Amino acid sequence: MKTKIIGALALAGSMAFNTAAVANETISVVGSSSVTPLMEVFGETYSNTNSNVFVEVQGPGSSAGIRAAKDGSADLGMSSRNLKDSEKSEDLIEVVVARDGIAVVVHNNNPVNDLSKEDVTKIYKGEITNWKQVGGEDKPIVVVTRDTASGTRGAFEDIMSLKKKINDIKVSAISQRAQVASGNGQLKTTVANNPFAIGYISLGTVDNSLKAVAIDGRKPSVENIKSGEYQVQRPFLVLYQASRINPTTKTFMDWTLSDEAQKLVAAKGYIAIN
Template sequence: MRKHFTRFTMLGLLIILAGCASWIDRGESITAVGSSALQPLAESAAESFQTNNPGRFINVQGGGSGTGLSQVQAGAVQIGNSDVFAEEKNGVDADLLVSYKVATVGITPIVNNNVGITNLALEDLRDIFTGKITNWKEVGGKDQKIVLLNRANGSGTRNTFERWVLDGQTAKQSQEQDSSGMVRQIVADTPGAISYVSFSYVTDEITPISIDGVAPTDENVMTNEWVIWSYEHMYTKGEATGLTKEFIEYVLSDAIQDTVVGKLGYIPISKMQVQRDWQGNVIE
């Protein structure tokens, strides 16, 4: 009797798994992996898409832009979310991938609310992250040790921040975190802490920092007066097809671009007054 039960249980399980495989093969489920900066938008769009399309599923995961690009290139996922161009990542063949720019995001330095600083010169910010300045009193703040927090290697947010702030210099070794949400929480909880996040992660828990008197605002990103920004890409291996194409088109639709994008702290592509290529050059 027990053998009978086990045999039929295993048979049922195999039938279910076969059905799932067939369901995925029909294009009813896809996975998007990568940038944590893009993750809130991707998750919100996925939830809305699934509500409007019962039985079709979009699985969204983080892991960083490097993970997204490598996973989509390997064919392990259908969408690789990235806030850097594929051309910027070692080991990624950009010729195999197709970019769909779904939004723009600004990136801002953030500090613990008790630091007492709201503006820094770019040179001072660079000196903080390279370890030349180690106490807030050196830049007009409290007599308090500066605690550096970085995103992990492979993070597109880190790549963009270091590109525009460090100007080729090497960041001082410090604690690293994979998640933008965790970075924000640690900065909020740690006296003297400084790091950086995309605008979409800025809350009252932390203080965003202006640079040379320029505030980290959407308006300043749109004109490139605030230069620490990046495109949010959804990459596919070859042209998007099937459910992948439908979902990306949904993210680019007015339903998402005109409401969800701005609400979550991103900037619709259509509102950008400048464009940049993968090398950072402004395209006229």
């Protein structure tokens, strides 16, 4: 009899565990490595008050996020650039959850503190190759860019006029000699460890390991982005298919636009939408 009671209790415990597991819902989010840190904060904060919901975030890049949202392989996609016409569809909803500046960054010991937009464009095209040409030391410039799937790169190319046409097709005008970093973290490390490197990263990820330079006399800051004085900026988009989104995911999306969530945006160094 005792064995039967223990067995029944174990079965009941197993059933309770399985019920709890079923009750827990996971929201999958895939896309921009720049949006990822903010989305992770969103997810953690939301789960603290909605314990049955887990937000799983992966950051392979904006292009991957757009594809994931369109083909349904993720509940939500993230992009740190505006979508191309070829990527848009009637059923694909684009939600701006924050805005972000793109900071042009150099090594802390680099004496250059200000560059013109034209200078930056020429550096990335390979037309300016030595720091002395822009007020720095007589040293070659080591140009670091992001991979082609990066939304940060896409936005940077658009803003800095780093596109060119070949056979009526728009392609990148960034020099093929530029080093390619796979994410914000790798680019930060590369620039922080090379006194003659230049790169660009999300403003919200800038720290004291490197220096963000002013562009045309305007420093990259939340205030200058809000006023429009610093124009190297882009939206943080979250994407979903209107016909596929489930109630749990839609409730989470609505929460990201709430005052509570937008305070997190500001606290992380990004620009709130309200």
